[in-house]
Amino acid sequence: MRHERIGLQALFGFKHLRNALFRAKFIFLSKRLIHLAKISFIQESGDNFYFCPDLKTVLIVGSGPAGLMAAYQLARRGYQTHVFDHKKSFSRKLLVAGKGGFNLTHGEELNSFLRKYNDSKIQDAIRLFSNDDFRTFLMEMGVETYVGSSGRVFPIKGITPAELVTKWKQSIIDLGGQFHAEHRLEEIQGASMIFETEKGRVKMVGDYLVLALGGASWSVTGSDGSWTGMIERMGIKVIPFASSNGGIVLDSEFLDKNSSGKALKNVAVFASDVYRKGDLVFTEYGLEGTPVYALNGAVRENKELCLDLKPDLSESQIKFRWNSELQPTDQLRALKLSKEAISLLKRTLTREEFLNVDVLISQIKRIPLPVQGLRNIEEVISTVGGVAMDEVNSSFRIKKLKNAYAIGEMLDWDTCTGGYLIQASVSTGFVAAEAIINADRSLED
Numbered sequence: 001m002r003h004e005r006i007g008l009q010a011l012f013g014f015k016h017l018r019n020a021l022f023r024a025k026f027i028f029l030s031k032r033l034i035h036l037a038k039i040s041f042i043q044e045s046g047d048n049f050y051f052c053p054d055l056k057t058v059l060i061v062g063s064g065p066a067g068l069m070a071a072y073q074l075a076r077r078g079y080q081t082h083v084f085d086h087k088k089s090f091s092r093k094l095l096v097a098g099k100g101g102f103n104l105t106h107g108e109e110l111n112s113f114l115r116k117y118n119d120s121k122i123q124d125a126i127r128l129f130s131n132d133d134f135r136t137f138l139m140e141m142g143v144e145t146y147v148g149s150s151g152r153v154f155p156i157k158g159i160t161p162a163e164l165v166t167k168w169k170q171s172i173i174d175l176g177g178q179f180h181a182e183h184r185l186e187e188i189q190g191a192s193m194i195f196e197t198e199k200g201r202v203k204m205v206g207d208y209l210v211l212a213l214g215g216a217s218w219s220v221t222g223s224d225g226s227w228t229g230m231i232e233r234m235g236i237k238v239i240p241f242a243s244s245n246g247g248i249v250l251d252s253e254f255l256d257k258n259s260s261g262k263a264l265k266n267v268a269v270f271a272s273d274v275y276r277k278g279d280l281v282f283t284e285y286g287l288e289g290t291p292v293y294a295l296n297g298a299v300r301e302n303k304e305l306c307l308d309l310k311p312d313l314s315e316s317q318i319k320f321r322w323n324s325e326l327q328p329t330d331q332l333r334a335l336k337l338s339k340e341a342i343s344l345l346k347r348t349l350t351r352e353e354f355l356n357v358d359v360l361i362s363q364i365k366r367i368p369l370p371v372q373g374l375r376n377i378e379e380v381i382s383t384v385g386g387v388a389m390d391e392v393n394s395s396f397r398i399k400k401l402k403n404a405y406a407i408g409e410m411l412d413w414d415t416c417t418g419g420y421l422i423q424a425s426v427s428t429g430f431v432a433a434e435a436i437i438n439a440d441r442s443l444e445d
C-alpha cells in the first residue's frame with residue numbers, strides 16, 4: 001500500500017530515510033515472496049482458484065459484517081486487504097446486535113427468505129450468497145450454528161459475539177489482511193482515501209475502494225451516518241435516513257402507565273397489505289416487538305395500523321363460540337385473552353360498546369392504533385436511507401466512481417430483523433468481492 005503521512009517526510013533525516021526505505025523494501029520483498037509461494041502452491045494443487053497475481057490493494061472502510069465478508073473473500077484471493085474503522089475497536093454494532101439474542105441469519109427456505117427484502121439487487125446478492133452459504137462459511141470458520149424454534153439461526157451455545165468477531169478478524173489476518181482502528185474516512189479522491197487519525201490526516205491509495213459504513217442507528221457503535229455529506233459532495237444521491245425495525249410511538253391516551261413492560265402475547269399487527277403475528281410489549285411511549293418492526297414501512301407510508309388480539313380465530317368463529325350467558329369479561333377470559341388484552345379492550349371502548357357483543361368482537365379483531373410515529377433513529381435496530389440503490393450496479397459498484405463499491409446497511413434497502421439484516425450485509429460484501437476478483441480475472445484472460 002502506498003502510504004503518505006502528510007508533512008512527515010520533513011521530520012526525517014537522510015539516514016533515517018535510508019533505513020526506512022531499506023526496511024520497507026525488505027518487507028515488500030518478503031511479502032512478494034510469500035505471495036508468489038502461495039500462487040505456485042495453488043497452481044500446483046491444480047485448483048481452479050483465482051489468486052490475484054500482482055499484489056493489488058483493497059481499502060475497505062467499516063468493520064461490520066459487510067466489510068468483514070468482503071475482506072475475507074479478497075484476502076483469501078491474495079489481495080492486500082486493509083480494513084479501517086474510526087472506532088477504537090472493530091465490529092461494534094455486530095457486538096451490540098449479539099447482546100439481545102445473537103441471530104446471524106434465518107433458516108427460512110430461499111424463496112420466502114427473498115420476499116423479506118424490498119430490493120431486487122439485494123435479492124440477487126442473496127441468491128449468490130444465501131443463508132445456507134453463510135452458515136457454511138461460519139462453520140468453516142469454526143462457528144457452528146443451529147436453527148432455533150423461531151427459524152432464526154444462532155451460533156451454538158458457548159460462542160459469544162466477541163468470539164465470533166475475534167475468529168472472523170483472525171481468519172482475515174491469517175490470510176494477510178490488516179486492520180486499522182481509529183481511522184476516520186473523511187474524503188475520497190480518485191483512488192485515494194483521506195483518513196483522520198490521532199496522528200493527523202493520512203492518505204491511502206488502493207486499487208479498489210470498498211465502503212461498508214453502515215446505517216445511522218446506535219451511533220455509539222460507530223455507525224453514525226456522518227458520511228452522507230462526503231458521498232453527496234461526489235454527486236452521489238443519498239436518501240435521508242429513517243427508522244426501521246423500531247418501536248412505534250402511540251397517543252398517550254391509548255396507553256396505561258401501569259401497562260409499561262407488560263406483554264401482549266400471540267397477537268397480530270396489520271395494515272392494508274401486511275399482517276404479522278407475534279408478541280408485543282407495552283412501553284411508556286408505545287409498543288415494541290417483531291410485529292410492529294415488520295410494519296415500520298407502513299408507518300413511514302402513513303398507513304393505518306390495527307391490532308388483532310385473537311389472530312387464530314376469525315370474527316365469525318369468535319361469534320360461534322360466544323356464550324351469552326357469561327359476563328363479557330368472563331367470556332373474554334374463556335377465549336383465553338390475557339389480562340392485558342382485556343384491559344386494553346376496556347380502555348378503548350365505552351361501557352355501552354363493551355357490553356355490545358358485536359362491537360366487542362369486532363374490537364377484538366381490529367383495534368386501530370393511534371400511531372404518532374416511529375421511535376427515534378438512535379434507538380432502532382436499523383435504518384432505511386443511505387446511498388440510493390440506483391447509484392450502484394448489480395455488483396454494488398458505485399457507478400459514478402472508478403473501482404469503488406458500497407455495501408451493507410449504508411445502501412437504501414429494507415428488511416425485517418431476525419437475521420435478514422446481517423444476511424444482506426454479508427451477501428453484498430461477498431458479491432462486491434467477487435466482482436473485484438472477476439474484473440481482474442477477465443483482464444488476464
Ligand SMILES: Cc1cc2nc3c(=O)[nH]c(=O)nc-3n(C[C@H](O)[C@H](O)[C@H](O)COP(=O)(O)OP(=O)(O)OC[C@H]3O[C@@H](n4cnc5c(N)ncnc54)[C@H](O)[C@@H]3O)c2cc1C
Pocket residue numbers: 061062063064065066067084085086087090091092093094096097098100101102103104105183184185186212213214215217218221222223224225226227380381382407408409410417418419420421422423425
Ligand atoms: C440493537 C441491535 C440489534 C440488532 N439485531 C439484529 C439481529 O438480530 N439480526 C440482524 O440481522 N441484524 C441485527 N441488527 C442489525 C445489524 O447489526 C446491522 O444491520 C449490520 O451490522 C449492518 O452491517 P454493516 O456491515 O453494513 O454496517 P455496521 O455493522 O453498522 O458497520 C459499519 C462500520 O463502519 C464504521 N464507520 C462508519 N463511518 C465511518 C467512517 N467515516 N470512517 C471509518 N469507519 C466508519 C463504523 O464504526 C462501523 O464499525 C441489530 C442492530 C442493533 C443496533
